[in-house]
Amino acid sequence: MKNVCVLLFLIFIKVAAQKQPQVLNNLTVKNGITTEQVEMIFSHLQEVPNHSNISIALVKENTTQYYGVYKEDNRLTTIANKNTVYEIGSLTKLFTSNILAQLFIDRKIQRLNGSINKYYKRSFANHEFISFLSLANHTSGLPTMPSNLRLSKNRDLNPFKSYDKYAFYDYIYKGMRFEYTPRTHMWYSHIGTALLGITLCKVEQKSYETLLQEYVLNPLEMSNTSTVRSNVQEKLVQGLNAKGKPVPNWDFNVFVSSGGILSSTADLSRFVKSQFVNASKASLMTHEITYQDDQKAVGLGWMYSTKSG
Numbered sequence: 001m002k003n004v005c006v007l008l009f010l011i012f013i014k015v016a017a018q019k020q021p022q023v024l025n026n027l028t029v030k031n032g033i034t035t036e037q038v039e040m041i042f043s044h045l046q047e048v049p050n051h052s053n054i055s056i057a058l059v060k061e062n063t064t065q066y067y068g069v070y071k072e073d074n075r076l077t078t079i080a081n082k083n084t085v086y087e088i089g090s091l092t093k094l095f096t097s098n099i100l101a102q103l104f105i106d107r108k109i110q111r112l113n114g115s116i117n118k119y120y121k122r123s124f125a126n127h128e129f130i131s132f133l134s135l136a137n138h139t140s141g142l143p144t145m146p147s148n149l150r151l152s153k154n155r156d157l158n159p160f161k162s163y164d165k166y167a168f169y170d171y172i173y174k175g176m177r178f179e180y181t182p183r184t185h186m187w188y189s190h191i192g193t194a195l196l197g198i199t200l201c202k203v204e205q206k207s208y209e210t211l212l213q214e215y216v217l218n219p220l221e222m223s224n225t226s227t228v229r230s231n232v233q234e235k236l237v238q239g240l241n242a243k244g245k246p247v248p249n250w251d252f253n254v255f256v257s258s259g260g261i262l263s264s265t266a267d268l269s270r271f272v273k274s275q276f277v278n279a280s281k282a283s284l285m286t287h288e289i290t291y292q293d294d295q296k297a298v299g300l301g302w303m304y305s306t307k308s309g
Contacts, residue, residue, distance in 0.1 A: 023071075023074050023076060024074060024075040024076070025076060026075050027076055027078050030067075031065050031066055031067055033058070033065055033067045037058075038067075041067065041069060042076060045069060045071070045076055046076070049071070049240050049241075049242065049244025050244050051071065051072060051238070051244055052069075052070070052240060052244070053068075053084060053238075054068065054069040054070075054071075055067075055068050055081045055082060055084055055264070055265040057082065057265045057266070057269045057272075059273060059276075059277070062277060062278075064266075064269045066265060068080055081265070082264060082265045082266040083264045083266050084237050084264055085224055085225075085232040085236045085237065085263060085264050086236075086264070087249060087250065087261075087262055088261050088263050089259050090190075090259050091268075092193075092256075092257065093193045093258060093301045094271075094275075094301045095212060095216055095261060096136075096196060096200070096257045096258070096301065097136050097286045097299075097300040097301030098215065098283060098286055098301075099200055099211050099212065099216065100112075100136055100200060100300060101285040101300060102282040103200065103215075104132075105285070108203060108204065111132075112131065112132050112136075113131045113133050114132060115130065115131060116130050116131065116135070116195070116196075117129060117130060119199055119202040120172070122173050123173075125171075125176035125177070126176065126178070128141075128182065129182075130142075130182070133290060133300075134182055134192075135189075135192045135193065135195055135196035136193075136300040136301055137186065137290045137301075138186050138188050138192060138291075139182065139185065139186050139187075140182055140183075140192045140195075141178035141179055141180050141181060141182035141183070141185075141187065142189045142191055142192040142195070143187070143189060144187070144188060144190055146163075146167075146168070146171040146175070146176075147177065148167055148175055149167070157247055157248055158248055158249075158250055158251055159250070160250060160254075160255045161251040161253060163253055163254060163255070164253055165254055167254075168198070172195065185293075190255060190258045191255075193257055193258040194256075194257055196257065197256065197257020198254065198257070209227045209228055209256075212226075212227065213226075216271075220271060220274055221270065222267040222270055222271065223267070224264040225261060225263040225267045227256050227261055229262065235264070236249070236262060285300065286299050286301055287299045287302055288300070
């Protein structure tokens with residue numbers, strides 16, 4: 001089996017490019033992480049704000065090595081944080097694709113190219129046919145965000161909180177427009193994955209959290225992962241902006257299947273292994289390329305770069 005190394009840096013901040021005071025190196029060599037790797041970690045993390053909490057996992061076949069870093073008073077220190085919980089953002093889309101694959105394997109969805117339209121009470125705007133596959137591989141033609149999601153400076157700290165199911169249904173039934181002819185081009189779409197997750201919930205008549213637990217988290221024993229913040233609140237790291245100031249967690253609402261999962265490095269390492277080391281049938285299915293052009297390729301959620309072969 002080919003060795004697969006995955007380095008998970010869970011840094012949920014944007015680093016400002018600004019001059020900072022000299023950063024002290026209190027990092028230690030431990031947990032099988034080499035001196036060279038520690039030096040690399042230090043060189044890459046000097047500019048993160050104070051109070052940043054960084055969790056790293058090195059996965060190689062069935063071996064996982066963990067390393068945690070905390071910055072305070074311009075000093076980087078080694079900590080144990082493999083079970084600390086973070087917002088994982090658009091990695092959520094891979095979990096949604098795995099749920100889709102498992103439902104197909106279980107024959108609860110008969111065709112990936114099958115229409116999702118039948119699960120909705122009304123016709124979509126423009127009466128466009130949309131398939132499960134086109135939502136999972138970003139070829140539906142849908143834009144990145146819905147046109148009725150009003151982003152502003154006041155909403156930047158929690159942009160999806162006020163976008164509820166009423167706004168969502170108003171969009172798909174009245175305002176949905178397409179950036180290009182569906183299934184002819186790949187266009188990364190948050191609203192597309194949100195629509196996929198909502199449709200999967202309709203297929204099973206269950207919440208997204210229930211589907212996630214049933215088809216991914218429970219089989220992999222990912223006990224520190226959830227879309228429900230109260231389930232992991234005690235382990236959840238405080239988010240920071242580029243200046244190191246606390247910012248609120250995001251409430252993804254109807255976008256939960258697009259970016260709403262909270263997880264730890266230890267749990268994500270289990271997910272990595274289920275994809276690349278002891279890959280399940282559903283995982284392998286998500287890796288199969290379903291669309292390709294001169295610049296990129298995509299499976300179900302997984303994206304490939306083809307620029308350098």
